[in-house]
Amino acid sequence: MKKSFLFISCEEAKHICDKRQYAEATTLERIKLALRLSWCRITRAYSSKNNKLTEALQKAEVSYLRNDERSKLQQQFEEELAKYQ
Structure with a gap:
């Protein structure tokens, strides 16, 4: 059975719905x-x-x-993790 061009599955529709939420869905x-x-x-x-x-x-x-706060937190995490390895 050939898949229809315009009719999509429920799963594909959910994926497109998520893409539309972030303005990433194409017109088609x-x-x-x-x-x-x-x-x-x-x-x-x-x-x-x-x-x-x-x-x-x-x-x-x-x-x-912020990115600088995140990188600082990441560095602290890695330092603490290194102490236990």
Whole structure:
């Protein structure tokens, strides 16, 4: 059986949904996803939850380590780890 060009599996749709969240999905992928969302309730539910998660993370105002802080922490970790080897 030949795989259809526009119809994608649920797993592929979830992957494209994740890519779309980070603006990495191509136009063709977005079209395929829209077609899948039009009839698949499982994919629609996943997409809805994914959108809610994205909104929650944007509202959370999470602070991250700067690169210099991260490298300093990494160096300290490696030094401590070397003591036990």
